[in-house]
Amino acid sequence: MDGLLAGIEQLALVKGLKASFVAYPIVNALHIMSIGALLTSVMLMDLRVIGAFRSLPQAAFVALLRRVAFCAFAGALVTGALLFSVRAREYAAMPVFLAKMGLIVLAGVNFLAFMRLCRAGGGEEPAGGGAVALAGLSLVLWMSVLFAGRFIGFL
Template sequence: MQLSEAFQWIEALPLVRMIVSVPGLYPAISALHILGIALLVGCIATVDLRLLGIFSAKLDEALPGLVRVALVGFAVAATTGLLLVSVRIANYASNPAFLTKMAILLIAGTNALVLRLGAGSADVRHGLGTSHGRLAAGLSLALWTSAVFSGRWIAFM
């Protein structure tokens, strides 16, 4: 199966056709996508700012919970994003802003894993006060911000 045939197959799936044909469904999925992004980026930015030492230690106990909420936000954003892309996957596959966003998301996820592995723990608090934690946090802020900007540019390319 060629790539173009795979894209046509995805766009013809009953769920994808329903997203296109049911009034209000696509905008509702889009709104959920934005809410997922808000949860993800809002929580991760808070964690990153604490790792950078900008927020006080009073926040430390909340960090693991913020990471869990960010993961929920990521799950919502990723699921809804897949649904949104499936409607016109062939167009997205050739959109430079979309491809940039996907690359940034891959790097951001890798950065999060490296932070956890470098700290020797899944608990982000182990990165507090370390140069590794500060570097990962600064990179994380730049990457998630870039992903949001790239996502907004998708519609304009």
């Protein structure tokens, strides 16, 4: 595994990212922007499912924010991979980094469970305690991802 991670750090793109005065800060800023958009859209969706913003139609509101969340997640994934590649061996050895990746996987599983509940209910608007519980868990998981990610930069 160490050889693979060392190889990632030696890729030309990664070397260029390390050597550039502007590229790394731009990628870092784009990662932060993506995370901000992702967390905002997820939080608003979850809060709507929980019962906030009742004046907004849930199906349309959630459908719009789901598209924003997918785009933001894609941006965070690409920029996060680039940031990881600069110090792949160091990050892969950090328990907090591994915890962050695990939390992202759990958030994904939670989302799949939520989507399954939507389909079981016959539409885009799940109702009941199951949906509320999954939305609440989503809030906790994504906030935990944020905190774990912030700790990475300080360890």
